[in-house]
Amino acid sequence: MSNLTVDRSPRRKLRWNRQDIPGVAMAAPGVIGLLVFVAAPFLVAVFLSFYNAQLNSPRAPNFIGITQYSRLFADMQFWRALGNNLTFAAVVIPVQTAIALGLAMLVNQRLRGISIFRALFFLPVIFPMALVAVIWRLILSRSEDGLLNSLVHVVSFGQVGAQDWLGNSATALPSIILLSIWQGVGFQMIILLAGLQEIPQERYEAAQLDRASRWQQFLYVTLPGLRNTLIFVVLLTSILAFRVYDQVYILITSGGANKTATQTVLYQATTSVFDQNNLGRASAITVVFFAIVLVITVIQRRVVRQESEA
């Protein structure tokens, strides 16, 4: 592994001079930590995905080639999980970005006490997901006394009865989406707010001189000015959408959430370990998961580079 810091050719062996020592010594803990706990595990995942590996098993893992992958891609549960990730992303990316943009514009006004509102909209971002899951279990409870159920009851004048929001396959994923947006939108709002504040005020003044309406100002000043920030937010949100796990796992195991309708790729990975002790399958899922994240990241880098060259 130390080869990564050194020229590989045998003739130019690693020979640090005296003056290299402080630099190497100061970088070493960080670099070694990253190699051992980030780079190596990834290679281990690739390795394990070709083996029939189990935790705490006396048997040594045996090589089974691409069997884990072919089984994975023939498994409807896995495709369902991947589909849920895609649906989650397809809804969350536009909806959360739009809400975040609306909130960012609202809290970008010059008003006394506006920072209090910024803080309030940001607040759920600091809530651990385990806690968000608990709060929303109560809100979405299928009991007549659930918060959402009694709200719907009142609004519909008693016409609509209690729903099992998390258990029903039609409403389960939308429920998870709703609580995820509630927890996360403040973060995107803050990024977009920073973007809004970089748009020069003169552009709005010029637009007003041209008698542009508020909508026209939004269309021709705000949106073009936010272009880079918006692209960034969309790509960030798409990676986050593939990392969805905590709320899904907690709500399926203890909140009565519909498993088929809400499971995600990472849920499939951890339950392969928890329920079947199948480390090989979990590793294959990890590799596929990382491939997806990598593709999104490459697209992101490329778009950002094009932007800065344009």
Added chain:
Amino acid sequence: MTTAQKQRSRSHRLHAARSYLVLTALAALYIAPAYYLVVGSFKPAADVLSGLRGFVPEHLSFDNYRSVFDSLASDSTGYFWQFMVNSALISAAVVVVGLVVNSMAAYSFARLKWRGRDKSFLVVVALVIVPFEAVAIPLLFMLNGMRNSLLVQSLPFFANAFSIYLFYTFFLGMSKEIEEAARLDGLGSFGTFLRIAVPSAKPVFATVAILTFLTTWGQYLWPSLVVSNPSYRPLPLELSVFSGQMPVDWGEVLAFGVLLVVPVLVFFVSFQRFFVQSLASSAVKG
């Protein structure tokens, strides 16, 4: 004041009033779940799940807070104070060790010259994109022998590529003159880092500390993989265990939830301005 000015200031005030109205209505709706959590934590368990009445602050007491400590006070359930201490120790270790390790590495990349530096830095930058979820399963395999410890919950998070990157951009932009003067005065590489670079990098230290604390304190995936013994559970993992047992005592669960979020909230309120700025800047740079 002319009539025109009066009119303008009146329309301005009208506009402000409308903005406040919209903002207040939205904020109330948005914050309702958090309010429900706090009010519910002071109510008798039976009153929590009671429809819209759950919002009404009545029959309030500290009973739930007392009974959280009482219900979680045996070897089989684990002890509440123990979960609190576990979370605090893990977060403190990851924040403190992380600050030292990552700032040192970043300084070495930004300011010191050594063979292999640029290649090593490329590796670090490439690793920024690997999310923890992508290495959790193989790490479980590698660290299986260390299960059920506080060390296994903090060790993988000390070195952080993104923290190194944040420190690096700061050190790179720092003026070199003072450092060069310090060198001439005979201060070594480490001395220059400690005496000159670190004091001027306080804002980055705060940013990295905030980001690290926030993610570590709320962590769920990794502890759920490596901890089965209640003595080593951190708060978020215990909250999901505690709220998963039937029948659920919602009063106690919500009190537990409040106790979980209060430390982050204190952090948030005391560094509010800074907090928001640092998150935004970190995201934009990332």
